[in-house]
Amino acid sequence: MLNRLLPERAFYLGQLFENAAARFGSTPVTLDQPLATFPERGRDLTYAALADVVDDLAARLWAAGVRPAERIAVHKGANFDIALIACAAARIGAVPVTLSPALSGQIIDELLRRLDQPWLVTDADKIDGDLADLNLESLTRRVLVAGTREHPTGLLLAGLDDAPRRDPVRMHPSQPALITHTSGTTGVSKLMVHTAQTIFHRLLPQQIIAWPVRRRERVALCMSFVHSRFFHSLGVFLNYGNPLDVLVDPDPDVIGPIFTRTRPGLVETHPNNFIQWEELADAPGAPLASVRYYSTTFDAIHPRTIQRLLGASRRRNPLMVQLYGQSETGPISGWWYTPNSARETDGRCVGFPLPGFIKVRAVGEDGAPVRRGEAGHLEVRSRGRVLTYLGEDGRYRSQLNGSWWRLGDMGYLNRLGMLFLIDRDIDQIDSIDSNLELEDVLMSSLDELLEVVIVKGPDGTPVPIVCTRKDAPLDQDRWRKAVQDMPPMSDPLHVPFADLPRTSTWKVQRVQLTRMLEEGSLRTVDSRTAAR
Template identity: 50%
Template sequence: MVLHIPAGRNGLYLGMVPEEAAARHPYAPITLDHDMDLAPEAGRQITVAELAGLVADTADRLWAAGVRPRDHVALYKSHNFDIYVLACAAARIGATPALLSPALDGETVTALLDRLDRPHLITDPGKLADELARAPLADLTSRVVLVGTDGRPGAVSLADLAGSPRRHPVRLAPDAPALMTHTSGTTGIPKLVVHTARSLYGRFRPQQKLAALIRERETYAIHVSFVHSRMFMALAVVLPKGMPVVVVDDGAPEKVAPLFAKVRPGFVETHPNSFMEWEELVDHPLRPLANVKYFSGTFDAIHPPTMQRLLAASRRHKPLFFQFYGQSECGPLVGRWYTARNAGRANGRCLGFPIPGMTHVRIVPREGRRPSKQHPGFIEVMTDGRAVNYYAEDERFERELNGKWWRTGDVGYRDRFGRIHLLDRAVDVIPNVESTLEIEDTVLGRLPELSELVVVPGAAREPVPVVSTRNNEPLDPLRWRQAVVEFPQLADPVQLPLSELPRTATMKVQRIELSRRLAARTAERSA
């Protein structure tokens, strides 16, 4: 039975976020750097009220296409802000959107569709003709819903369902599945992470409290993956505040510079690796970062030199850089902020403190040793924002549970002040290396010509530094040796263009895949 309950402290209902925000700030502007495939006629400048209307209209069309409460709706289409619209529309009528990254290959998507047990599939002609060309969609899905007008026979086009009867929103019980996202899939087929309205509210609360500290109505610019839960949490916070929003799809510095020079954002959020790329904007003649008061990263720790350079580009009084550590399964867990004065001296491995009253962190010994920098322990967390399952993989999820505690997969320690230090992912630990991430922080701070540095295990488990330079300039061997003199265990560096580094949807380098590629290249040369 579908339960209709009011939104509030029991849960965060994504399908209602735009409508509830529009009731408070209908004319707040949303700027896009691209046209929506779903509604190209909407243009690149819309209001919150227009967004709410688009979500409601799309929900009506999805109902007309046969989508019903508690149905699974797999979303796999080209990267575009309309992914947010489509997901909210599905949630508005009580369905569960499952967001699949556009970067996933057809084989992986086929496996995930099979796991979802005949979901509705929302896709586009490009994906049908390319990645899904050989997928047995008739067997894998209940129906194919198309964003666009041309496609295969049997697909339902949303464009043909214009004018569908209006449907009232459906709010399911707060512990019913409300959203599925997926993990990076660095070790195989990604896991489908199940969020509920209650767990989404658990991760929404700390972000709402942080936003309440920002009194100014800053223009908020965001560049994160549209299939990541962070996009949905971010807009759930800023839309009700009436903050002007700028949604960035193309994060190339040469595209961001004129956009930011025009909209002058006061709050900027993106992935750590995108922040690294945006270091090019620091000295840009358009001064695109001059009005930024707040920078924020919520995916991984950010290298201190990057924070220092970006803060130096701001002309605002006492700009701040917020750094949060979190996971897809749990949301934000630990955080701290930096100023222009202390960012350069920061210990990049120190993530800060758990969020008071909302998240709890403990360090569990590995191999019976007391956790320390030399012998890091497993980081475990307890939070109301934790997801409830991996869909169709209950045992896999339960393996990471220790009672109410969730094992993050990272290793680290707690210092005498109670701050959490993250040293590595457990699967990335290399013998004779205290922290690959610490090495990367240190060397990147010494060599500004590097755009990326990743230390991964080689064929003999030796630490291999993989470097990318700005503009693909050759690495200076002498400067490299001087920069790594205190890390004699490092093998010779391997230089690759930034574009050749395998990445996740959130722009993190896939270390295991990178290590595999290096091993394959070594084997080819030895053959």
């Protein structure tokens, strides 16, 4: 069956929609926002319509001068057309570079320098906003403008209506096919080079896992369009012919009415968005009632969130499927939770390494493997590992231990081979065994918490940074009761949820948060002024 679905040991983004349309052309795709460059196409499309959009965009990129093997950075406002432009670039043999809309102009400046004068697809709002202080003429080969508003800095793609369609260009499967970036939780993002082969090796286990939902369930995706995970999810469900909802805005007030109308059977988003969606469990119209499968990756998910989401489903035997992985390697381990098992789950458990695809070990400071149950630095072997960090190959190789890749996470494997996370290496605090474990306990104890992050204060004391739903007041008595058996910590800093520095996948940037704490630039909810 898989040989029919994935006949080549390579995943070509440029023909993803074309191949899906050939088999399931009339399958519906619903958007929450129209395509920025082609708003006239509306929000209700099909596989065939999207294949035509990709083909059209590819023709326009070629007409603008883009050629095979050239890098083309895509950095524009959040919209599904980010992924479609990337697929269009791949269709003519170029190498798409997807850069998050959330990245600052300063970081974009650095990444464009590493890309060595790529083409840049952006929009007028970005040029006038985040990119206003950049010398785009010297940083890029040429600027192409997405959307419908012209800008004198570049060529408007929407204006190239007469561009002739072209046959797809296939590069060798071992050549660069996609460049994405790391989350940037520890500083400036690194550029990761993927090939059609490495992407395939990530896709295959996910295709197997998703077999039960083939064509049977409507799938809602609300994820970062610049992350490789989004392209894998597209690959899985387009191959299976599932109807899709592709969503930009994760706000529960936006998501609830959409789910009430489309009634998806599988939903996938970032773990921190699922925390926000807990409030949909009791929302009017029961927007989560139709969900049979919740899917998440990027990071471990809090047990409280799993329980609430599964409890909101009215489907028989709902499941939460969790994959743990890293941008550099793809999925590493996986597990699933039922309403019963969710009540007893350990939030630090991220399941079994994917059999036949992944090997994981924990090693000591000397690089030698430690015994089962003993904590160490986690390392992985994966055929889906990226080729390098563009412009930082030495940094990439510094994380290799022979054929093993150092993940940057501390954890252990129990006697059964299940993988448990403790903390990121860089986030460890001497007086606490696991920040993440304490955060899980606090989230489960205090329903009003939307986020809690424990970081090291300027004097080395652990400082809990907390956010509540709707920034409601924190009950100090309930807090003191929740932390009474925990290691000593400072009083909590109650911060507006919108102020937390986040990555494109909604992870909290702990290093930046620690820096803001040291600088005294964190606002508190009560004062709305800097906390010092």
